[in-house]
Amino acid sequence: MIIPFAGKTPRIAEGCFIAPGAQLIGDVDIDEGASVWYNCVLRAEGPPIRLGARSNVQDGSVLHITRRNQGTIIGADCLIGHMAMVHGCTLHDHSFVGLGAIVMDDCVIETDAMLAAGGMLTPGKTIPTGELWGGRPARFMAKMSPEQIARNRRGCAEYAKLAQAHRAALKDAGENPR
Incomplete structure (x- = not known):
């Protein structure tokens, strides 16, 4: 569902997949080839949410902003795992947020960095390039190997x-997917 709010309507580039049940509200901008999966909520009633090209927000995840003028900016080719909460933060290109993880206000996950499944990155923390953090609260666990980085990029x-296969399946079922 696409819902305008405060004069802003979500913008979706060509070639995106927005699954049924997803809610895009307000100042949301989805770049080419990105995907927002079943039952996700992207709600931006002030500062924007930006989802970069080919990035994906997996089933049941929530992206929001802070009212203090901090949007949620997701770079290109990012993975956001199922049931994640991403709030008022920045994810650089090729970053990874694991299943059920929480990224809080003013956090940064740099390129090829990863917050492990279930991790909670507390306000203002940065995961540097190539590092894996996990736990609640999240802390440094290891440097990621080139193989781990390549696996995340393949994912x-x-x-x-x-996403394109789901888009085609919905179209075949008579739905009008984005």
Whole structure:
């Protein structure tokens, strides 16, 4: 569902997949080839939410902003796992947020960095490039290997393909997917 709020209407580029049940509200901008999966909520009633090209927000996740003028900015080719909460923060290109993880206000996850499943990145923290953090609260766990980084990058590409397969399946079922 696409819902205008405060004079702002979500913008969705060509080639995106927005699953049934997803809610896009207010100043939300989805770049080419990105995907927002079933039952996600992206709500921006002040500062914006930006989802970069080919990034994916997996089932049941919530993206929101802070009222203090801090949007939620997601770079290109990012993975946001199922049931994640991403709030008023920045994810650089190729970053990864694991299943059920929480990224709080003013946090940054740099390129090829990862917050592990279930992790909670508390306000103002930064995960540097190539690091894996986990736990509640999240802390440094390890430097990511080139193989782990490559696996995360492949996962994003696989989700982009899967999104197009879901889009086609919905179209075949008589739905009008985005």
